[in-house]
Amino acid sequence: MATYSDKELLEMFHTDQSSYAFNLLVRKYQKKIYAHVRRIVIDHDDANDVVQNIFIKVWKGLEKFNEDSELYTWIYRISVNESLTFLKKKRTKFFIPIHNVEKEMSDKIDAGEHFSGDEIEKKLQKALLTLPEKQRIVFNLRYYDEMPYEEMSKVLDTSVGALKASYHIAAKKIEENLLGR
């Protein structure tokens, strides 16, 4: 299947091929977005719900999408917001204090469903759950997605300096957790 650039996809969307262009867009970004969401919500079924909601929002917003900003950045921005909203709803819905949601996610890592990592990887993922949500997102975007700080700054609407500091603190905490300090 041919890979289209974001610009080509948007042009296609604004002609009479909107459904086809959207389908191509989903296929282009689905794995990246799923991985990003899954690292935040941990459970596959939850990630599936969030990912579908993200693409529905993308579909609804594409008509008015400002082509001055990058499509990739915009989709990531929606992903972060949707994932955080999902966790927030989960907490308020069941009146679960913060540590219990994290505990539930930690148990899911232990259960190992749709998880191929070894013990070190499990330990790393559980260490990540001890971080504040936004710090965890910064770490994931930088460590796994290798997103440049400038790009991340647009996604999270935070200054590059603050993001660097946040990543630095997160990495230090994880290092200490892995070394059992």
Added chain:
Amino acid sequence: MEELKNIAPHLSQLPKKDAFTAPEGYFDDLPSMIQDRVIAQSKTKSRVFSPAWTFGSLGLAAVLCLIFFLGQSPDETVVSQQEVTAYVSDNIDQEFDETLLAEELSTSDKEVTTSETNLEEYILNQDIDEQLLREEI
């Protein structure tokens, strides 16, 4: 990553891989699942704004308005200001002082208080038949 080597040397040496996996065939099905939801939402949206719905709603609103107006009480009579003035001048012979009336209205709201002793005194002064009063009470 050089950046990580300095901050977290142990972490930087770990092989970086995505341990989270999706079920077999998930990414083959996901685009059509999303497309189905998009179509379902479009249908719901178009149903809400369909001509049948719009005209149906307007018809119902018209019927409700008709019922409301027909249900209004026929006894209600609208009287104009001129009719009120004419009625007063035809039926009230004496002229009355408007200033006096205004004063009366402004004082009529005032609460009148009186003690039990005052009441007793008033009854005694008025030469009221005590027996009759007791029976009344």
